[in-house]
Amino acid sequence: MEARAVVPAQPRGAVKVKNEPAQGRNRRALGDIGNYGVQALDGKPNAQISRPMTRSFRAQLLAKEQGAVEINKNPVVPALDNRVAINRRRVTVNKVAEAQKKVDDKPNSDESKAATTTTSEGEKIESVSGRRSREGSSRKEVKTLTSILTARSKAACGVTVKPKPQIVNIDAADVNDELAVVEYIDDIYQFYKLEEGESRVRDYMDSQPEINARMRSILIDWLTEVHRKFELMPETLYLTINIVDRYLSRTFVSRRELQLVGISSMLIACKYEEIWAPQVNDFICLSDYAYTGAQILVMEKAILGKLEWYLTVPTPYVFLVRFIKASVSPDKEMENMVFFLAEIGLMNYPTIILYCPSMIAAAAVYAARCTLAKSPYWSETLKHHTGYSEEQLMNCAKQLVDCHMAAAAESKLRVIYCKFSNPDRGSVALFTPAKCFQAT
Structure with missing residues (x-):
């Protein structure tokens, strides 16, 4: 039930004076938000209420001004049908919504959810915020003109993005081998690299x-x-x-x-x-x-x-074992050639003085691959595990190849040469030294 206003009962015998101003009539006149010229009953103008100029309030004022201009241009005939007034009211509401949409910088996260209202016929109508979130998501998926032109220019010039060469996991086969200590092998060789300077001659x-x-x-x-x-x-x-x-x-x-x-x-x-x-x-x-x-x-x-x-x-041997493994499935011939070049390099005094053990080992692997014509001479896997590029190993590898040539032509100091000339060692000492270093 609706609550009814309770009127206080007047005491008996009270005489009601005619035309007496009712109690509380001295309040200010009520009006709509745009009624700025309303005066109080006492003849004094009402104090104007100051409202902060927010973005939404400014949009409403602009919409009202535009509506007033259109009404002045096209005055409404009092005898118009009610449908015309309803349509104009809808136009004004739509303009207010559009102005509000332009003023807002970015939609609130809560407004991004499509608020739906159900009509009497059961149809769901999405709110403005729902449409706004849909439009924003569709814009992110559209490719920009710059990206399209860049892709077309690369295709026209024949520029292709080459995939990065993958580094082979050389310890994958030793995961179940406890003696291989796969979990610590990288840290061990990093420690060897740090300590080889202490024992370097x-x-x-x-x-x-x-x-x-x-x-x-x-x-x-x-x-x-x-x-x-x-x-x-x-x-x-x-x-x-x-x-x-x-x-x-x-x-x-x-x-x-x-x-x-x-x-x-x-x-x-x-x-x-x-x-x-x-x-x-x-x-x-x-x-x-x-x-x-x-x-x-x-x-x-x-x-x-x-x-x-x-x-x-850390002697060159500990690095040789690791670097030979990094050659990815090396054969016995490759292994014997690496050890041959490393040993004749250790016998050469300038090699010991100029280069650290890890570089001697890496250069021996590089020179062996060049001697046996293994392609490629140097891979990303070897570069990753040795820490040396092909350019850094050139000088040391050339010295090892020179030692190989000298051992083949020397009449004395042929113990290492004879050791690796044996068929048990693959007779790798009898191979022709790498020609790529002879040319340089």
Whole structure:
């Protein structure tokens, strides 16, 4: 039920005065929002209410002004049908909605949802905000003219976007192998790269008055033969050469003790790398009894003292194993060629001084691929795992190829050449050196 206004009852006997102004008639006259000229009953003009000029309010004022101008141009006849007035009212409402739409900078997130109203016939009518959100979404999907012209110009010029070469996951086959430590292998070789500078040998021949680079090469050639006769691990030979060079860079050595330094260095490397290390008497026999057992042990102690027992160093061998694997399914011939070039490079004194172990290993892989005509010579997988580009390896690889050519033509110091000329090693030393480096 609708609530009825309760009129207070007048007391009996009260006389109602005719034409008496009713209570509360002194209030201001009510009018619509545009009734600015209404005056109060007392004759004083009402105070105008100031309203902030918002965007929506300004749009309403503009729409009303436009409607008034059109009405003045086309005055309405009082006898018009009600339908004409209704149509004009709809036109005015549409103009207000259009003005509001122009003033708004961007629609609210809540307005983007299409608000629907249901008519009496069950039809759903989408609101203005719903249409606005649909139009915005359609504009995002349309391609711009600039992008279309750019794509057409590239197609006309024959410009094609080449896909980036993929890097092969060389550790995918060793995921289930616990000894391969696939989870830590990348961190291990990053650590090797950081530590190889600590054990890198500097130029020391100027501080050795009695020995030279030729004598060092003779010593390395002899140690390679001893290593082969004992059938030792490959790591032992690389560590032996590292110990010899580091000791010679820190102390003066006479010519007569140079072979003793080599024997003691190999004894230390065997104790570090081998399961069954050779005895001291075995080295005495191989040296043709040039030194006694006491001299070998004294020199061993002196070397360990100078090196401060620092034997865990990244030699070229640890990088060779990784970089050969990065060649993606290398064959035995490829592996033998890499080790051949690396060993003749270690015998060459300038190679040891100028380049770090990781670069020597990477250059050996690159020179081997060039020698065996493997295509491509250098891949993105090798670049990723070695950290060197093809241009960075050119000089070092050229030195290794020069050593290959010298070993083939040399009459002496042919232990490494004969070692890899054996069919057990694939006879890789008999291959023609890489011609691409000979031309340069």
